[in-house]
Amino acid sequence: METCTKCGNPKIIIKRKQSGQTLCKDCFVESIQKKIIKTIKKEKLLEKGDNVLVALSGGKDSVTLLDILDTFRERNIIDICAVTVDEGIDGYRQDGVDIAINHVKRLDIDHQVVSFKDSFDITLDEIMDNPEHRGSCTYCGVFRRWIINRAARDFGATKIATGHNLDDETQAILMNYLEGNVDNLTKMGPKTESKSLLFAPKIKPLREIPEKEVGLYVLAKNLEVHLTGCLYSEESFRGEIGEIIKNLSKNHPTIMYSTLSGFDKIKTALKNEHKNNFQFEKCSICGEPSSNEICRTCTFLNELDKKVVL
Amino acid sequence: MNFTLIFNDKKEIKSLNKDTSIKNVLDEMELSSEIIIAKKNGDIVIEDEKIENGDEIHLIQIIYGG
Ligand code: SF4
Ligand SMILES: [Zn+2]
Ligand SMILES: [Zn+2]
Numbered sequence: 001m002e003t004c005t006k007c008g009n010p011k012i013i014i015k016r017k018q019s020g021q022t023l024c025k026d027c028f029v030e031s032i033q034k035k036i037i038k039t040i041k042k043e044k045l046l047e048k049g050d051n052v053l054v055a056l057s058g059g060k061d062s063v064t065l066l067d068i069l070d071t072f073r074e075r076n077i078i079d080i081c082a083v084t085v086d087e088g089i090d091g092y093r094q095d096g097v098d099i100a101i102n103h104v105k106r107l108d109i110d111h112q113v114v115s116f117k118d119s120f121d122i123t124l125d126e127i128m129d130n131p132e133h134r135g136s137c138t139y140c141g142v143f144r145r146w147i148i149n150r151a152a153r154d155f156g157a158t159k160i161a162t163g164h165n166l167d168d169e170t171q172a173i174l175m176n177y178l179e180g181n182v183d184n185l186t187k188m189g190p191k192t193e194s195k196s197l198l199f200a201p202k203i204k205p206l207r208e209i210p211e212k213e214v215g216l217y218v219l220a221k222n223l224e225v226h227l228t229g230c231l232y233s234e235e236s237f238r239g240e241i242g243e244i245i246k247n248l249s250k251n252h253p254t255i256m257y258s259t260l261s262g263f264d265k266i267k268t269a270l271k272n273e274h275k276n277n278f279q280f281e282k283c284s285i286c287g288e289p290s291s292n293e294i295c296r297t298c299t300f301l302n303e304l305d306k307k308v309v310l
Numbered sequence: 311m312n313f314t315l316i317f318n319d320k321k322e323i324k325s326l327n328k329d330t331s332i333k334n335v336l337d338e339m340e341l342s343s344e345i346i347i348a349k350k351n352g353d354i355v356i357e358d359e360k361i362e363n364g365d366e367i368h369l370i371q372i373i374y375g376g
C-alpha cells in the first residue's frame with residue numbers, strides 16, 4: 001500500500017506523476033504553499049510594504065492566491081486589497097461575486113465589486129445579444145484589464161496579483177509561439193513591468209502550480225470556491241492548445257514544467273533581441289495608457305455605441 | 311454490491327463489480343482524470359482507490375474550459 005512520501009501517512013490524496021511523490025493532505029497543502037513562496041522569493045514578486053491588489057473572481061485560482069498572499073499579510077510584510085469584476089453574465093457571475101465577498105469579509109480586506117454595467121453601461125449578456133460581437137472572451141479580457149488597472153490606482157496598489165497557473169502559462173507560451181506572436185511572448189513572465197507609470201506591475205505567484213493541483217488545494221483546505229463553467233466559454237485556439245498539452249502530459253508528465261522553464265531561460269535574450277520601443281500615450285477618450293490614440297476598450301465600446309462611464 | 315455516485319448535483323446508486331477503482335468509473339463515464347477530483351466517503355482519494363460495497367463516491371469537476 002502506498003503511503004505519504006514525506007510522513008508515511010497512508011491516506012494519500014495525490015500521486016505526482018512528474019516526480020513519483022505521493023502525498024497526504026497536510027503534506028500536499030504544505031508543498032503547495034512552499035512552492036508558491038519559493039516562486040515569490042525567486043522572482044522577487046513581493047517587496048516589504050507592497051499594497052497588493054488581488055483580482056478575485058471567486059474561482060479556485062484567485063481564492064488560492066488570496067489564501068497564500070494572506071500569509072504575507074499576517075506577517076505584516078504586505079497589505080492586500082481585492083477587486084472582483086462583474087461582467088454581467090446572468091446565472092453565472094453572481095455566485096462568484098458572493099463567494100469573493102465572503103472571503104474578503106472573513107479576512108477583513110478592502111474590496112470593490114466593479115461591473116461592466118457601471119463602467120461601460122453594458123453587460124456582457126447585452127454585448128452577446130449583438131450579432132456582430134467579437135466573441136465573449138475578447139471583450140472580457142480587454143474590459144477586465146481596464147477595470148483592474150483603474151482599481152489598482154484607486155486603491156493605491158503597488159502590485160496587481162493574478163491567479164494564472166502553470167496550465168495557463170504553458171498554453172500562452174505555446175499559443176504565442178505557434179502564432180509567431182513574439183511581441184506577446186516578450187511581455188510574458190512572472191512579473192510584468194509596464195513602461196507606463198499608470199500601470200502597476202502584474203505578478204503571477206501560481207505560475208508554477210498545475211491547474212489540477214490548484215483545484216486539489218482548495219478542496220484539501222476546504223476553501224469556498226465557485227466551480228462552474230461560463231456559458232460563453234467558446235471553442236478557442238487556446239482551448240485546443242490546452243487539450244493538446246493535457247493529452248501530452250499523460251505520457252510526458254513533466255512537459256508543462258519544461259515548457260515554462262525553457263521559456264524562462266530564453267526570455268531575457270528574447271527581450272533584449274526584440275525591443276519594442278512604442279511609447280505609452282494616454283487614450284484620448286478615457287485617459288488610460290494606450291499605445292494607440294484610442295485604447296482597445298474605447299475602440300470596442302465605440303463599435304457598441306457605448307462610452308466609458310467616467 | 312453497490313455504491314452511491316454523486317456528480318453534478320445528481321446522486322445515483324450504481325451496481326459494483328469486484329475490484330472497481332475510481333479510474334474505472336471515470337473511464338466508464340468518459341471523464342478525464344485531469345479535470346476531476348474524487349472523494350470517497352468525504353475524503354479526497356487518488357484515482358487508483360478501490361471502491362467498496364456501500365461507499366459514497368463524489369466526483370468534483372475542478373477544471374472548466376474558458
Ligand atoms: S469564459 Fe470567456 S466570456 Fe466567460 S468569463 Fe471567461 S473570458 Fe469571460
Ligand atoms: Zn504526509
Ligand atoms: Zn480608452
